[in-house]
Amino acid sequence: MPVLGFVICCCMVISAIERISCTYDNKRLVLHNDVDMAAAIQMLTSRLEAMSAVVEQLTAQNNQLEADVQTLKTTSSGVSVYTRWGRTTCTQNGSELIYAGYTGGNLYTKNGAADYICLSGDPLWGVYDDSAQTYTLKIYGTDYEFSASFSDGGARFFLQKSPRPRDPCAVCRSSRATTVMIPDRNQCYPGWTMEYWG
Incomplete structure (x- = not known):
């Protein structure tokens, strides 16, 4: 009897496996037909x-x-910015004008060094008070004074006679990556391009 039970149990397991296998095979065939x-x-x-x-x-x-x-x-990449003192335009060799203005700095009667700066002609004020102030920092505009030996009033320099012309300046952007000002030459060294002289 136990042997018969074992045989029946094995047949049932085999039958279940065949059904699962048949179901899987049928499903597989349905999923992978020619249209799919x-x-x-x-x-x-x-x-x-x-x-x-x-x-x-x-x-x-x-x-x-x-x-x-x-x-x-x-x-070469990048650009450089330089100030052209005494002029309101940039040179025509790849430079463009950022702004033109007037030279400012320390009062000529005051001691101490102060670098000149090129002030724009149209300042935008943060806090502005036009009344007299005791403790303030001051920037003065510069102008040219010509001695009597320059009877032309500066026309040699500015192409016009002017008793006290303002000192103009121009801030320029060059397409070249580096600019350098050489104070005692009117020509560039070999390999450099002149932006301006004078």
């Missing part, structure tokens, strides 16, 4: 085409970026 395979192939083909287009686009962008990097490596 064609649809899957079509979907994969369209995805592959889309990915190929993306790869081509990224390759083109990468090539352009590499070319840009090589260009930047071989050319």
Whole structure:
């Protein structure tokens, strides 16, 4: 009897396994018929085409970026800013005017060093009080005074006679990366480009 029970139990297990196997096989056959395979192939083909287009686009962008990097490596980058004292314009060799104004600095009767600055002609005031102030910092405009030996009143320098002309200035931006002012020369050293002299 125990043997018969074991045989019946084994038959039931085998029968259940066959049913599961048959169900799985049938399901598998239904999911992978010719129509499903064609649809899957079509979907994969369209995805592959889309990915190929993306790869081509990224390759083109990468090539352009590499070319840009090589260009930047071989050319000087950046710009420089300089002040052209005594003028209201920049030179015509790649410089552009940021603003023109007037030279300011310390009062000539005061001691101590003060760098000259190029003040714009249209200041924007933060806190402004026109009344007399005791403790303030002052910036004075500069002007030229010509001695009697300059009877032309500065026309030699400014192309016009003026009793006390304001000292003009221009702040310029150069397309070259570096500018340097050489105080005792009217020509540049070899390899440099002149922005202005005088």
